[in-house]
Amino acid sequence: MRKNVFIIIVLILLLILAKFSQGLNPYFYQVLIFWGINSILAMSLNLINGFTGQFSIGHAGFMAAGGYLSAALTVYHGDKIIKLLSFMPESISKNIVFFIFLIIGGLFSALLGVIIGIPTLRLKGDYLAIATLGFGEIIRVIIYNMDVVGGARGFPGIPQLTNSVWVMFWAFICFITLYRIINSSHGRAIISIREDETASEAMGVNTTYYKVLAFSIGAFFAGIAGGLFGHYLMLLHPASFTFMRSVEVLLMIVLGGLGSLTGSIIGAFVLTVLPEALRGFSGLRLVIYSLTLIILMLIRPTGLMGNREISFGNIMSIVKKLNRRTGNIK
Amino acid sequence: MLENILQQIINGISLGSIYALIALGYTMVYGILRLINFAHGDIYMLGAFIGFFALGSWDMPFAIGLIVAMLLTAIIGILVEKLAYKPLRNAPRISLLITAIGVSFLLENIMVLLVGATPRAFPQKIPTEVYLIGNIIVTNKQIIILSVSIFLMLFLQFVVNKTKIGRAMRAVSQDKEMAQMLGVNIDNVISFTFALGSALAAAGGVLVGMYFNKIEPYMGIMPGLKAFVAAVLGGIGIIPGAMLGGFIMGIAEVLVSAFISSTIRDAIAFIILIVILLVKPTGILGKYMREKV
């Protein structure tokens, strides 16, 4: 209980911080938003790939499904519902509706996760990867053929409801949810699947259940991330959800360290900021970008964080170490 | 109607033989190194460009240009392996995959920088001839590509299964350390594998360039992906499987376009793939090894 109060205080502080970030230069602010959204994507994929050990590269599909559904709800039904809530100020009702639609989008993705997961999670390794990739592409083809959401023309006219406070809120929820799952008996069950599925089953772990659980929780947050993305850019386009998007998220989690949530956040940071940081190089930009990826992987094959987490504890110990070192220099 | 179906099947086979051509190299490298060489599609693109310069700028005859492209690409393949993959030989498999993705981006972006992204017409050293069998149309290039891919499959099967270096390749794939203890120089074997895989990719690139008459730095992405899917479908690591997977993908895509709807072609093709995998979880020719516990 005490921990929960503590967490809520932390959340509030973070949200206040996020609120202040709106005063930043809009360019930085926007990069922050994308970092947040990417972090949600990365952490949720990490649950599937890093902790459960299931090689999935269909994350873009879940992101698209949730994103498009919540965007379609806002565009087609948002006003009606806001009218129903006219007894409260619009600035509040708008956000309540947004919150609900995001969750509906997330749940829809989670549902897809279950539907896809039950049959395909029997597949192993690269075979699973291909099945999830195929699934992501199927979703995209369906969207291309759906005129209600604009098909190939994209889906414009989504109101901009996402802001740094929302992104921070969801990133935090995502982190806490995953963190607590992982550090419970359920989490150990999930991790044991990654370590040795056969042994895990022999220990009484219902591996199918946990795989599908991880898959659908991952899908849920991917859907939320999709919703945040659409309601920030004010436009969704199927070209944003090719398998290259899934690959990018995969890059983030491997770079950050499979099996490390804080690593995912760092990985998301690197891959969000790096392309921006390299803008000055114009033509060489992407060459440097890809070289950096390769070099990072060569010098840290298990990712920046491996499977460790950043915590207050080890930050303090690093600070101490630094103190000692600078002390020596003096 | 019957004619139409036959024509479509021929279309499917010719598309499938292109997927197969690329999938062969993919699957061989995978079979030996358990590496999804994400950059394979881009090596294929490099091969096509080297062929483009060999045939166009240096004006070589087709056969010579093809060989030059294969040789140069093989060297590039070896370099890529030495620089980017070798240091990670004992790292987790996924790190290697990420590096391969990095290499893929790098090759694409370097080529964009060097030659630009505008598609180029591939020098046409072999004029297209159209043959009519009844009302069914086949071109000489389709026949060339089909026969080359069949030939390469047989050739690879032979190399991998019947030669000493092939045995060493398989031994390395199953147990690197043990292979070394028997005197196999695994660096050489892996270099050879990459050289062979890259040369195959280059052959594919040149042939496809000749066939579609268009090359560009991103030309490897989609065929690379499809070829990978084909390789998995047939049972990844299994050489005839890549061929079979390629044909099934090609024919399925064409038949879906022809008789269902071209709009949802890719979706249906992937649904077929997933269904096949659910029935045969290790691909069509994959051995379903229930893990012995």
Next chain:
Amino acid sequence: MKVLEVKNLSCAFGGLMAVSDLSFDLYKNEILGIIGPNGAGKTTVFNLITGFYLPLKGEIIFNGKNIVGLKPYQITRLGIARTFQNPRLFKKLSVIENVMIAMHKVYNAHLSDALFLNKRYYKEESLQREKAEEILDFFGLYRRKDDFAENLPYGEQRKLEIARALATNPSLLLLDEPAAGMNLNESLELVDLIATIRDKFGVTILLIEHHMEVVMNICKRIIVLDFGMKIAEGDPEKVRNDPRVIEAYLGKEVKGVIH
């Protein structure tokens, strides 16, 4: 009281009959040995009992219930635990985590308890940890509880496998060659350990082993398999002198048998 009844069990791989028409019973608190040449089908019998393979035909009745067709995790939850011929620990997890995973279903709080850090979550966690420490202590592994499982020496890894199996709270324990790779002295220590486990945890044990000093010392009854068929059954004395067993399995000189 019969704990396990195996009736007319058969299993085939391709054309190969790995187990054919095998029947045997297992009584409460008994230690039954299974021996037989390499490839006789011993491990396959374990895999059939624990649901990893589906039998071609036959029944496996555990505490009166036919368990054929159940998934491995369901069988574990009914109370059958096993070790593997090649140790399958969660190598990159700590020793205590290995044991706690096995307790997953024994003490279990709901997912929401974990999400909201309810009291039940803390209770479950500490209970699991306590019990796990108890088991580790019994096996003398307590001091290594925070090491990665893969860093234990081979012998301790085998012990940890047994500890982990016991943590699932089984009434029937299947041990597949627990003494493999041990020297004589170590094997004899293992004999004591197994006997203590039976008494302390009240489990029934089915044991596969090639070390005769282990089998002959601890099993009151032994069954011998060859080509998937039972070729002999009885007490150690009877089995040891059975000419078919000598020809197929023991050879003429049986060394290292201690009484």
Next chain:
Amino acid sequence: MKRFVKILIIALVIFSLFVLPLQAAGTIKIGGIFPITGPVATFGISCANGAKMAVEEANAKGGVLGSKIELIIEDDQYKLEEAANAARKLIERDKVVAIVGGVTSSEALTIGPIAQSSKVVLVTGTATNPKVTQVGDFIFRVCFLDDFQGEVMANFAYKNLKAKTAAVLTAVTSDYSKGLADAFKKKFTAIGGKIVADESYSEGDTDFRAQLTKIKALKPDFVFVPGYYSDVAPILNQARELGITVPFGGGDGWDSPELLKQAAKAAEGCFYSNHFTPDAKDLLVQTFVKNYTKKYGMAPDALAALKYDAMKFLLEGIKKAGSADPVKIKEALASMKTFRGVTGSMTFDANRNPIKSAFILQIKDGKVVYYTTVKP
């Protein structure tokens, strides 16, 4: 060594984050956002080339309002979030007064709201979705909308080519292609024609035999392929191989010298609509084609011409505004009733969309020749 590389990377990141754009005195900054790499890089590069050339020409003449124009080009890789970041960066860090760009409509629709809310002018030469300029009054364009070309070609096929039946082969992944196809189908049926086949492909496909075999069996009088030349060339080649002899047609996406290179004989006798005609006697067009070819080693395609015009249009607005203040530029642009560019003379409607004629061109004897003009 490892450590050194690590430090190098970190230093690189930090350095480039804080490296500030050099502020040359007396320049007017204009941003360009194009997908120079990625799946539609060909479009992006043409567009960037066109825009660059317009700026260079202006600078060669001493700039605008006495200041040099500085064009800062950003690549968005055809990723929407990159487009958004590029727009923010140009506006916030480089302080550009206007942006030329957004090659596809989805990019323009992403950049549009940012430009609008930051009160920076956006001129696009190629985004043809009607919604683009509806985002706000800071957004302008110089190209026709999707519908127009589709209708033009429908009329042309029915009336000039006397086609009673037509087949359509659309790039299902391209909004441009879909827009044209939809308009074509609607118009063609409305004036009495019949669509016998409605097939599609994905941009970047290379094999179209399945769709073409199907089309062949239905024997249409005309085949409409509203795609880009990079896809159209293999389509034409394969169609001819399969023995389809009827004329094909398309929109401005066909316009590129590469089409003739890649589909030399196959393109013979086909028609497409375009903004300008290469053999127009118009001096403006002639010089543009000549200079562009000299500069980039290849003849311009429609995209290059459109972005060239977009930039010219913007520069003229700045001139007219007499100031580099975005609001004034916007007002000046809005008040411009006509503009004459290489893609034709245009007038503007209330929604800042151009009204201009389309030319129908024919490929004949391996050359593109003028066929007729269609007025809106």
Next chain:
Amino acid sequence: MLSIRDLHVYYGGIKALQGIDIDVKEGEVVALIGANGAGKTTTLRSIFRLTPIVKGDIFFYEINLTKIPTHRIASLGIAHVPEGRRVFPDMTVKENLEMGAFLVKDKTTIKNNFDFVYSLFPRLKEREKQLAGTLSGGEQQMLAIGRALMSNARLLLLDEPSMGLAPLLVQEIFSVLRKINEEKRTLLLVEQNANMAFSIAHRVYVMETGRIVLSGTTQEVASNDAIKKAYLGG
């Protein structure tokens, strides 16, 4: 023939070998015994340079094995029957044996070696075409030994050849080992089944936690009380 000098091997923090010295003379059978985790496997693997050697040298005649790559060590005439057999599971029995002769160029030598191995293990001849992964444990062990014999190696390293094998097979394998030794090959044998090991060894080294604690002729070692108690059941 082989001499190991002051060898130290550390796996990260774990000091698996802490300065061991072993000598093997031509034509000998030398047994290496010790408890689990004593470092026996590590010693054999070090000869092939497959462990992180921190300090020390290993000489094969005059050549320092710690300085040359693994595949070259094989070419000097050393073969290994490793812990866990490590046959190539997806290759046939015959191909596995051919891999054993990877460095042998001469066709007739290969043929003679085949004949020799098949005469030792007729079972392998019967199963020539079977995939090694589907062999039973004992058959795989025969294959691993056979593979090591295909290379004309002068020195054979054997790591627990009796592990997991049925008693009858253990006896068979040891009689084969004796035969091999009579063919003038040198054996360095790691074994838990000390009774068996002692029955063919000329000399014995005893290891404990990374050190050699006792060495001598078989008779000397076997008469040591502690050894008797710990390993021989006496």
